[in-house]
Amino acid sequence: MTPFDLPGFDLDAFVAATLAEDLGSPPRDVTSESVIPADALFTGAMDSRDAVTVVGLPIAQAFFRALDPDVEIELLVGEGDKVSAGTDLMRLRGKARALLTAERSALNTVQHLSGIATMTRAYVDRIAGTGATLLDTRKTIPGLRVLEKYATRMGGATNHRMGLWDAAMIKDNHIAVAGSVGEAVRRAVAAGIGQIIVEVDRIDQIEPAIAAGATHLLLDNMPPAVLRGAVTLVGGRVPTEASGGVQLETIREIAQTGVDFISVGRLTQSAPAADIGLDFANA
Template sequence: MSGPLGGLDPIAVRRAVEATLTEDLGRAGDITTAATIPASATARLVIAARQPGRLAGLQLAQAAFAALDPSIVFAAELVDGAKLAPGAVIARVEGPARPALSAERTALNFLGRLSGVATATAAYADRVAHTAAKICCTRKTTPGLRVFEKYAVRCGGGANHRFGLDDAILIKDNHIAVAGSIEAALDGAKAYIGHLVKIEIEVDTLEQLDRVIAHGGADVVLLDNMGPDLLREAVARVGGRMATEASGNVSLETVAAIAETGVDLISIGRITHSAPTLDLGLDVAVG
């Protein structure tokens, strides 16, 4: 069932699932299920795809059922990262009916949201598969779900950018403006960090890029809102001295041309902040 990099941190999964179930069950619990389903009833259920896509979030779905009743059997038929066709069986769920039905929406919300992110990422990754460029996410994630959405990006064939403000330095235009110059911002960053922390700096023009290179460069240069011709020239000027990342208004229609300029990375906020939820369903098993 585990997907890329062996899956998710079980502590993070448990906390997220418990918070979501608490939100859904409220003060009195699932009164619909309690009123209509005998306490002794059991159920056999199937989670299936209703549209094509890429799967992510199985651990969260399993944890939702287990949190309400550990005796519920969650048997995954696929693994995270798997391609989904309409009707594909994702998992089979069997056990006490009341907790299984009460956990349904939490399980599907996580699965649908993360599979949507994985599906959006895969669409971009497929468009650049003929190049060496990697599709990356950003910090434009759903509050509280970042670690899961970044995992879903990997399930879709993408790569992760920094997880937060504390794991890498990214000098953007506002930092440069307040610091006073590109050179001052780079000097401050290099004096502040330890040897394991990487530095990335954003530039909008080739002139700014030349200043970065002349001042010793960084680990990565973010080439913001540049068209293919400027990107190609920027990659040539960098000459492999830094990793190059393209960003800004990237779409499915433009991503291949951007990748073909030779950039190493293409960061896209919309694979997380605008990914539609994948339509999945949970139904009573027949037969």
């Protein structure tokens, strides 16, 4: 079995919880039990029906092995590989009941993560050569953040902060409660926070944020002309990040304004599942 070691992710617990959700209590797959003989063997292949960036095959493998430890599995592509439509991703041979029971959990995972990676790769390719770096966000499905941010990395993006604990991000509501951009930043500095990201949606907030100690500016929902002026005003004193309403059709123009980063929530929030299936044939 190919090792899958992702910091912050417990593969065994994820597989157990996902299968438990599908199998109920007591655990049963009534369809496979009633239709498939206990000693039946199946061979099959997981394949992609579209061109995709593949992510999640080692996790899918873990689902099959959880129900059939003796299953024979051959992974045909690597994590993050771009494949054309019709590509076989995995071949497997084992107990038919077990493979059919694990099928949906395995596919759901690979389809979701590959969908994220495929969308991410399209955005990364669109800004190639501009010098801008694509970031993901915290707009992830609860409980799946580590996996979804892994998928964006496999698609070529860089992870933004993983949670509320690894960097301060001062946004409009924080500013409103604190009273001003400068006061909010000063409080974060006084608290000893090392990385202080500040969201600004007006040009006149830039100087107070930097003067107070911001280490990174998030330029929120600014059109390209305004972004270009903001980048010039910042003058490289801190990294700049464009955010808000970024789409595939607009990201290159945004990147060409000179921002260092562009964050896109839709990578994890709106990516469609990849069209990946699992077809079995009698051994």
